[in-house]
Amino acid sequence: MILRSGFWAMGGYARFVWPSIGFALAILAWNVWSARRHHARALVRVRRAIQMARSEES
Amino acid sequence: MSAAETDVGLLRGIGLVLARELRLGFRRPDQLLQPLVFFLIVTTLFPLALSPLTSLLRAMAPGVLWVAALLSSLLSMETLFKADADDGTLEQLALSSQPLGAIVVAKTIAHWLVSGAALVAMSPLVATALSVPPRALPTMLASLALGTLTLSWLGAIGAGLTVGLRRGGVLLSLIVLPLAMPLLIFGASATDRAIGGENPAGALYFLAALCVFTTSLGPLAASAALRITLE
Amino acid sequence: MWKWFHRLASPPHLYRTAAAFAPWFAFAAALLIGYGLVDGLVFAPPDYQQGDAFRIIYVHAPSAWLSLFGYTTMAVAGAIALIWRIKVGYAVAAAAAPVGASFTLSALVTGSLWGRPMWGTYWAWDPRLTSELILLFLYFGVISLRKAFEDPNRGDRASALLGIVGFVNVPIVHFSVYWWNSLHQGGTVMRLGKPEMPGSMLWPLLAMLAGFMCFFGAVLCVRVRGEILSRERQSTWVREVVSA
Numbered sequence: 001m002i003l004r005s006g007f008w009a010m011g012g013y014a015r016f017v018w019p020s021i022g023f024a025l026a027i028l029a030w031n032v033w034s035a036r037r038h039h040a041r042a043l044v045r046v047r048r049a050i051q052m053a054r055s056e057e058s
Numbered sequence: 059m060s061a062a063e064t065d066v067g068l069l070r071g072i073g074l075v076l077a078r079e080l081r082l083g084f085r086r087p088d089q090l091l092q093p094l095v096f097f098l099i100v101t102t103l104f105p106l107a108l109s110p111l112t113s114l115l116r117a118m119a120p121g122v123l124w125v126a127a128l129l130s131s132l133l134s135m136e137t138l139f140k141a142d143a144d145d146g147t148l149e150q151l152a153l154s155s156q157p158l159g160a161i162v163v164a165k166t167i168a169h170w171l172v173s174g175a176a177l178v179a180m181s182p183l184v185a186t187a188l189s190v191p192p193r194a195l196p197t198m199l200a201s202l203a204l205g206t207l208t209l210s211w212l213g214a215i216g217a218g219l220t221v222g223l224r225r226g227g228v229l230l231s232l233i234v235l236p237l238a239m240p241l242l243i244f245g246a247s248a249t250d251r252a253i254g255g256e257n258p259a260g261a262l263y264f265l266a267a268l269c270v271f272t273t274s275l276g277p278l279a280a281s282a283a284l285r286i287t288l289e
Numbered sequence: 290m291w292k293w294f295h296r297l298a299s300p301p302h303l304y305r306t307a308a309a310f311a312p313w314f315a316f317a318a319a320l321l322i323g324y325g326l327v328d329g330l331v332f333a334p335p336d337y338q339q340g341d342a343f344r345i346i347y348v349h350a351p352s353a354w355l356s357l358f359g360y361t362t363m364a365v366a367g368a369i370a371l372i373w374r375i376k377v378g379y380a381v382a383a384a385a386a387p388v389g390a391s392f393t394l395s396a397l398v399t400g401s402l403w404g405r406p407m408w409g410t411y412w413a414w415d416p417r418l419t420s421e422l423i424l425l426f427l428y429f430g431v432i433s434l435r436k437a438f439e440d441p442n443r444g445d446r447a448s449a450l451l452g453i454v455g456f457v458n459v460p461i462v463h464f465s466v467y468w469w470n471s472l473h474q475g476g477t478v479m480r481l482g483k484p485e486m487p488g489s490m491l492w493p494l495l496a497m498l499a500g501f502m503c504f505f506g507a508v509l510c511v512r513v514r515g516e517i518l519s520r521e522r523q524s525t526w527v528r529e530v531v532s533a
Contacts, residue, residue: 047531
């Protein structure tokens with residue numbers, strides 16, 4: 001029903017509508033991915049700092 | 059000598075730094091001439107690359123003049139604080155009884171006098187070579203004078219932010235050029251209108267407004283930038 | 290209110306607050322963007338002039354809005370940090386910059402894809418696209434200035450100052466680009482986005498705007514957490530949080 005014929009054609013503008021929706025969604029996905037990676041890297045840095053502090057103590 | 063004797067007023071302090079900068083500037087004439095020669099060479103590139111047709115030259119002259127002026131001013135901007143920061147003079151000046159803003163004002167004005175004003179003085183020559191009619195020259199001179207002064211303030215902010223960096227030159231352009239785009243728009247269109255025989259007052263007024271605006275806030279921002287990078 | 294603001298300025302408190310808010314923002318963003326996309330792409334009627342091409346507005350307008358909102362967040366956080374010496378401000382500014390820049394890029398790409406059917410060219414020197422491009426350059430300047438310093442403290446403060454200078458410049462650029470454009474093109478460029486829009490088109494747009502804002506909030510929370518962790522990695526509270 002939703003995929004009525006012509007939905008994907010976008011009245012002849014499919015060439016422009018779908019790439020722009022796709023690009024915007026890709027930017028959203030990139031933001032999610034890079035924010036999580038950023039956080040994970042920060043965790044790694046903290047763990048490394050903790051380990052260095054421990055090895056200095058011992 | 060007691061501290062009271064060496065303590066000078068604000069204007070006198072600005073004057074002293076200004077005089078020192080001008081003396082230093084004229085002592086190194088090659089550094090003074092290089093941006094001017096660069097300006098000349100860049101403007102020569104365009105007729106060679108495009109066409110020597112008078113009509114075409116006249117149409118593109120404002121843009122060429124302004125882009126070349128922008129680039130050659132940027133080229134000299136990097137040296138604004140560099141030598142003094144490298145040998146520690148700048149830190150001494152910052153520690154003096156004068157506010158850092160006053161020193162920035164003196165240095166920037168001196169820099170504009172030896173680079174910007176020289177460029178403005180040379181521009182009629184270049185403009186004539188690009189077949190700009192003589193009636194447009196006063197407008198072009200006024201727009202370039204206002205524009206290069208504004209650019210000096212923007213450049214002072216950029217130079218202050220990048221002074222401690224090893225490869226600050228490219229970064230300086232990256233920072234200052236987007237900020238300078240309104241200048242380019244109004245400067246080139248004022249010149250363009252004067253060439254076409256139209257009234258350039260609107261664009262000139264806007265350039266003057268930008269110049270006043272940056273002259274009032276530029277020293278503040280540039281001295282804040284220096285304080286961040288120096289300490 | 291002031292008390293709340295002051296507590297937010299302490300890194301551990303902001304770290305926990307961001308953790309509490311992030312899932313809610315993410316949840317709201319998913320709902321709103323999901324609804325907006327379905328309603329905007331499937332159910333909203335085609336525009337009487339632009340046909341189905343107008344549907345690009347559902348991703349273009351929120352991206353353009355976030356590009357400005359991200360810059361504002363970055364500049365205001367930087368200003369707060371510089372003026373009141375509140376260090377977490379730098380963390381927020383550093384977190385907002387790449388997010389805002391990515392949405393500026395998205396606004397440019399979707400705008401030019403919209404321009405092709407409407408203007409017949411991918412890139413017209415339209416005032417909105419041009420000032421968006423200059424905004425992207427401003428983002429590049431701030432981001433590369435921060436990275437250029439070896440001392441992160443200096444990079445933070447320098448890029449905060451540049452952010453403020455750029456923020457003052459944004460309206461000037463916007464105005465001058467409009468003026469320049471009206472001079473050169475004489476208003477031949479078709480204006481996108483009409484002020485009056487029927488509700489069936491407007492509701493999904495509002496949902497997308499709100500959804501993108503929530504998305505920005507969620508991403509900012511995660512990034513701010515990361516920034517705080519790596520900035521405070523020598524402090525005991527971070528070590529306790531991480532080893533627990």
